[in-house]
Amino acid sequence: MRPPAAKPASPATRALQVVPPSGPTVWLTSFTAGAMAFLCVFALALSLASGRLADRWSEALARTATIRLSAPPEQVQLQTDAILALLATTPGIASFRAIDDAETRALLEPWFGPGLPIEALPIPRLFEVVEADPGYDAEGLRQRLAAEAPGALLDDHTRWRRPLAEAAGRIRLLGVLSIALIGAAMAAMITLAARAALAANAEVIRVLRLVGAKDSYIARAFVRRFTLRTLVGATLGAAAGVAGVAALPAADAAGGFLTGLGFTGTGWLWPLVLPPIAALVAFLATRRAAFAKLKELT
Amino acid sequence: MIAFENAAYSYSGGELLSDVSLRLAPGSFHFLTGPSGSGKSTFLKLAYAELLPTTGRVTLFDRDVTSLSRDDVARTRRRIGIVHQDCKFLDHLSLAANMALPFTVSERESAPQDLDDLLDWVGLSHLSSALPPQLSGGERQRAALARAVIVDPDVILADEPTGNVDWEMSLRILTLLVELNRMGKTILMATHDLNLIRQAKAQLQARVLRISNHRIQLAGADL
Ligand SMILES: Nc1ncnc2c1ncn2[C@@H]1O[C@H](COP(=O)(O)OP(=O)(O)OP(=O)(O)O)[C@@H](O)[C@H]1O
Numbered sequence: 465m466r467p468p469a470a471k472p473a474s475p476a477t478r479a480l481q482v483v484p485p486s487g488p489t490v491w492l493t494s495f496t497a498g499a500m501a502f503l504c505v506f507a508l509a510l511s512l513a514s515g516r517l518a519d520r521w522s523e524a525l526a527r528t529a530t531i532r533l534s535a536p537p538e539q540v541q542l543q544t545d546a547i548l549a550l551l552a553t554t555p556g557i558a559s560f561r562a563i564d565d566a567e568t569r570a571l572l573e574p575w576f577g578p579g580l581p582i583e584a585l586p587i588p589r590l591f592e593v594v595e596a597d598p599g600y601d602a603e604g605l606r607q608r609l610a611a612e613a614p615g616a617l618l619d620d621h622t623r624w625r626r627p628l629a630e631a632a633g634r635i636r637l638l639g640v641l642s643i644a645l646i647g648a649a650m651a652a653m654i655t656l657a658a659r660a661a662l663a664a665n666a667e668v669i670r671v672l673r674l675v676g677a678k679d680s681y682i683a684r685a686f687v688r689r690f691t692l693r694t695l696v697g698a699t700l701g702a703a704a705g706v707a708g709v710a711a712l713p714a715a716d717a718a719g720g721f722l723t724g725l726g727f728t729g730t731g732w733l734w735p736l737v738l739p740p741i742a743a744l745v746a747f748l749a750t751r752r753a754a755f756a757k758l759k760e761l762t
Numbered sequence: 763m764i765a766f767e768n769a770a771y772s773y774s775g776g777e778l779l780s781d782v783s784l785r786l787a788p789g790s791f792h793f794l795t796g797p798s799g800s801g802k803s804t805f806l807k808l809a810y811a812e813l814l815p816t817t818g819r820v821t822l823f824d825r826d827v828t829s830l831s832r833d834d835v836a837r838t839r840r841r842i843g844i845v846h847q848d849c850k851f852l853d854h855l856s857l858a859a860n861m862a863l864p865f866t867v868s869e870r871e872s873a874p875q876d877l878d879d880l881l882d883w884v885g886l887s888h889l890s891s892a893l894p895p896q897l898s899g900g901e902r903q904r905a906a907l908a909r910a911v912i913v914d915p916d917v918i919l920a921d922e923p924t925g926n927v928d929w930e931m932s933l934r935i936l937t938l939l940v941e942l943n944r945m946g947k948t949i950l951m952a953t954h955d956l957n958l959i960r961q962a963k964a965q966l967q968a969r970v971l972r973i974s975n976h977r978i979q980l981a982g983a984d985l
C-alpha cells in the first residue's frame with residue numbers, strides 16, 4: 465500500500481490516441497479533399513490560361529493592326545507601293561512592314577498544312593502595322609486607303625478581338641470564383657465531418673472532460689487528424705490533377721495565338737500550394753467546429 | 763475544500779435539492795446516503811462542476827463554480843478524483859492507459875511511474891493490458907478508483923463505488939478509500955449500503971449525510 469503520486473517519466477505521445485480511430489469517415493475526408501484539390505487544379509489551369517489569353521489578346525488589341533490587300537495580280541505591286549507610301553506618312557504609326565510569302569505560308573500552315581502553293585492561290589497580301597503612342601486615326605487611314613489602294617482593307621482586330629479578350633477575362637474570373645467555391649465547399653464538408661466525428665465520440669469526450677481534459681486538448685486530437693487526412697487527400701488529388709493537365713496536348717505548338725490549358729513556367733508551382741491551403745482550411749474549419757461542439761456536448 | 767451555501771438544484775421539474783449548506787473539511791470522510799433517485803449523483807455532479815446550482819453557491823477550492831471558465835473547470839477536476847456510478851472508460855484503450863488518462867490529458871511532460879504500483883494496489887496488475895469491456899463490474903469499480911487517484915487529487919468523490927459488487931469486494935473497495943483518507947485525502951462516498959457505513963465507522967471517524975425531503979442533513983449516531 466503506497467501513496468499514489470505523480471512522478472516524471474515518458475512523453476505524452478498518447479495524446480492522439482485518446483480519440484478512437486473512426487473507420488470509413490477517415491477516407492471520406494481524404495477523398496473529399498482529394499477530389500476538391502483535383503478540381504482546383506483544373507480551375508487554376510483554366511484561370512491561368514485564360515489570364516494569359518486575355519493579356520495576350522488585349523496587348524495585341526492595343527498595339528497591332530493588319531492591312532489586307534486583295535487586288536487583281538497586275539495591280540498588286542502598284543497598290544503595295546501605295547500602301548507603304550501612305551503608311552510612311554501617317555502619324556501615330558510606330559512601325560509597319562509587308563509580310564512576305566514565306567511568313568504568310570507559316571501563318572497559314574496550321575490551317576492548310578505544309579507545302580501550300582501560295583503563289584497559285586488568291587491569298588491576300590498582308591501588312592503589319594504597329595501603333596505608336598498616341599495612336600493613329602483608324603478612320604482617317606481607312607479613307608485614305610480606300611482612295612489610294614482600293615483593294616486594301618484595314619483590320620485593327622478590335623471587332624473580333626475585344627469580345628474575345630473580354631470573354632477570356634470573364635473566364636479567368638470564373639476560374640478564381642470556382643477556386644473560392646471549391647475551398648468553401650471543402651471547408652463546409654470538413655466541418656460537417658468533424659461535427660459528425662465529435663458527435664459520434666460524445667461519450668469519449670465526456671470521459672475526457674471528467675478526468676480534467678481542456679477543450680483545447682480534446683480539440684487538438686480531432687484537428688490534427690482532420691488536418692492530416694486533408695493534407696494527404698489534397699496532395700494526392702493535386703498530383704492527379706497536375707498529371708491530368710500535363711497529359712493535355714500542347715496547343716501552343718499547334719495553334720499560333722491559341723494557348724493551351726496547361727501551366728507554363730512558374731505556373732506549375734501553383735498546384736503545390738493547394739495541399740497546404742487545403743490543410744489550413746481543414747485546420748481552421750475543424751477547430752471552429754470542435755470548440756463549438758465541445759461546448760454543446762459537455 | 764468543497765462548500766455549498768444554500769445551494770439548490772432542479773432539473774426541468776421541481777426542486778430536487780433545496781437549501782444545501784455544508785462544507786467538506788480537508789481530510790474528512792463523508793458518506794452520502796438516501797433513497798434511489800433522491801439526488802446523490804446530482805449532489806456529486808454539483809461538487810465537481812458538471813452541474814451548476816440553480817440558486818445558492820457552490821465553491822470549489824474557494825472559487826465560486828459559476829465564475830470558473832471551461833479551462834478552470836478542467837484544472838479543478840485534476841484536483842478532484844471522481845469515481846462515477848457507471849464507471850465510464852475509453853473502450854479502445856487498455857486498462858493501464860485508461861488509468862493513466864487523467865495524467866495524459868493534463869499534458870504533463872511525464873507519465874506516471876507508479877502506474878504499476880497503483881495497478882497492484884487495486885489488484886489489477888494481471889489485467890493491465892485488458893480492454894475495459896472485458897472487465898467485470900468489480901474490476902471496473904477498482905479501476906475507476908485507481909484512475910481517480912492517479913493525479914494525486916485532494917478530494918475523492920465516489921458515486922456508489924460498491925454499486926454492483928458483492929460484500930467482500932465492497933469491503934475491499936472501502937478499505938482502499940479508508941487508506942486514501944489516512945493519507946490525507948478528503949473523501950465523499952455516496953452509497954445506500956448501511957452495513958458498509960457501519961463497517962467504516964468502526965475503522966474511522968466518518969460522518970453521514972442523508973438526503974431526505976430534498977434536503978441534506980447530518981445523520982445522527984443512530985443511522
Ligand atoms: N439529466 C437529468 N435530467 C432530468 N432529470 C434527471 C437528470 N438526471 C437525474 N434526473 C432525475 O433526478 C433525480 C435524482 O437523480 P440522481 O441520479 O441524482 O439520483 P441518485 O440519488 O443518485 O439515485 P441512485 O441511487 O439510483 O443512483 C432522479 O429522479 C432522476 O430521474
Ligand SMILES: [Mg+2]
Nearest residue numbers: 802803847921
Ligand atoms: Mg446515483
